[in-house]
Amino acid sequence: MSRLYLVTGFLGAGKTTFLKRLVHCFPGQRTALIVNEYGREGVDGALLSGLGASLTEIDNGSIFCSCRLEQFEEVLCSTLSEKPDVILVEASGLSDPTGADRILGQREKFPGLTYAGAVCLVDAARFHSVYASSGVCRRQLAAADLILINKTDLVSPEQVALVRAEVEAHRPGRPVHETSFGMLDPAWLSGLDAPPVAAPSASRRRLTLTVGQDCSPASLERFLSVFARDTRRIRGFVPLSGEMYLADCVGPQVRLEPWQGEALNPGRLTVLFDGVLPAPKSLWAAMTWYPECHVAVE
Numbered sequence: 001m002s003r004l005y006l007v008t009g010f011l012g013a014g015k016t017t018f019l020k021r022l023v024h025c026f027p028g029q030r031t032a033l034i035v036n037e038y039g040r041e042g043v044d045g046a047l048l049s050g051l052g053a054s055l056t057e058i059d060n061g062s063i064f065c066s067c068r069l070e071q072f073e074e075v076l077c078s079t080l081s082e083k084p085d086v087i088l089v090e091a092s093g094l095s096d097p098t099g100a101d102r103i104l105g106q107r108e109k110f111p112g113l114t115y116a117g118a119v120c121l122v123d124a125a126r127f128h129s130v131y132a133s134s135g136v137c138r139r140q141l142a143a144a145d146l147i148l149i150n151k152t153d154l155v156s157p158e159q160v161a162l163v164r165a166e167v168e169a170h171r172p173g174r175p176v177h178e179t180s181f182g183m184l185d186p187a188w189l190s191g192l193d194a195p196p197v198a199a200p201s202a203s204r205r206r207l208t209l210t211v212g213q214d215c216s217p218a219s220l221e222r223f224l225s226v227f228a229r230d231t232r233r234i235r236g237f238v239p240l241s242g243e244m245y246l247a248d249c250v251g252p253q254v255r256l257e258p259w260q261g262e263a264l265n266p267g268r269l270t271v272l273f274d275g276v277l278p279a280p281k282s283l284w285a286a287m288t289w290y291p292e293c294h295v296a297v298e
Contacts, residue, residue, distance in 0.1 A: 002079075002086065002112055002113055004113055004114065004115050005118075005189075006115075007019055007090045007091065008095065008097050008118055009093060010093050010130050010134060010136065011093035011094065012093070013150055013151075014121050014123065016090065018182035019088060019090050020051065020182070021182050026085065030086070031084060032053060032054045032055075032056070032087045032088070033089075034057075034058065034072070034076065034079065035056070035057050036059070036063045037057070058071055062094055062095040062096070064096055064103070077109075080111075095140075097118055097139070100143055116192050118144050118146070119144070119148065119192075120147050120148070121148050122147060122150060122163065138170065141170050145191075146174065146175050146177075146188065147174060147176045148177050148179050149167065149177070149179065150180065154180075157296075158297045162281070162284045163280070165207060174191075175191035206270060207271040207279075208270055208297070209236075209269040209295050209296065210298060211293060213239050213240070214294065215292060215294060216241055217241065217256055220256060221256045222290060223287075223295065224286075225252075225254050226289065227279060227286045228249045228252055228253070230281075230283075231251070231279050232250075232274060234269055236265065237259060238267055238268075239263075244260075245259055268298075
């Protein structure tokens with residue numbers, strides 16, 4: 001049997017670099033590559049040559065659209081006739097892999113093929129803008145069995161945490177790992193074989209924020225107002241300008257009042273939000289606009 005791994009991710013997420021690493025996870029096994037580019041240049045194929053694996057390119061269209069699906073199926077049948085142990089398919093950054101499992105699961109058309117699953121790469125630096133503007137990006141995540149947040153070296157730990165929160169909200173129960181330069185631990189691939197982990201209900205998704213003590217009450221109130229509408233509840237005690245305050249927000253209603261009683265876990269805010277709400281994205285906007293609050297995501 002030949003095991004097929006599908007690599008997806010929006011343009012510039014680092015799929016080709018990752019594929020170079022992935023090939024080395026199968027030492028001693030016969031490996032075949034099928035590379036799909038939306039344009040005609042065939043750049044990825046040139047970058048992947050010399051890896052010791054057979055390589056076939058399909059360009060000028062997505063392998064999952066009607067214009068190239070038949071060609072992809074022909075190439076896959078031809079590749080299977082060579083009986084490789086592993087087949088790695090890099091889909092175009094504009095490909096919609098929603099029907100990949102159905103297409104690749106056709107036993108009568110592809111005898112001897114086992115679909116191992118889809119690995120989706122996410123660009124940590126560009127994720128929020130791409131996710132907001134591209135339906136293809138969201139569909140790539142929806143079809144993923146394993147998600148790698150790539151290029152984490154280009155962003156802060158706080159932004160990585162926000163990207164992870166949004167990815168996990170979109171594709172709950174699937175393994176998510178953080179990396180840079182397309183590096184991977186071969187053990188991560190075992191997550192493709194595992195059944196999805198039961199995800200918590202959307203109403204219980206949570207983030208914990210820490211707030212700098214030199215933040216003023218007025219700045220924190222403006223900070224909370226930016227993203228509170230995208231949450232269910234924000235609550236916690238925060239020392240500000242030498243005094244203790246209670247933050248207690250329900251939806252868009254922001255309440256920040258002086259507190260005289262006992263304060264548990266001061267300086268930490270718990271944020272509850274639904275997975276369908278854009279809370280991580282608007283929180284990142286608030287952190288960008290009000291850096292004087294020195295807010296960090298735990």
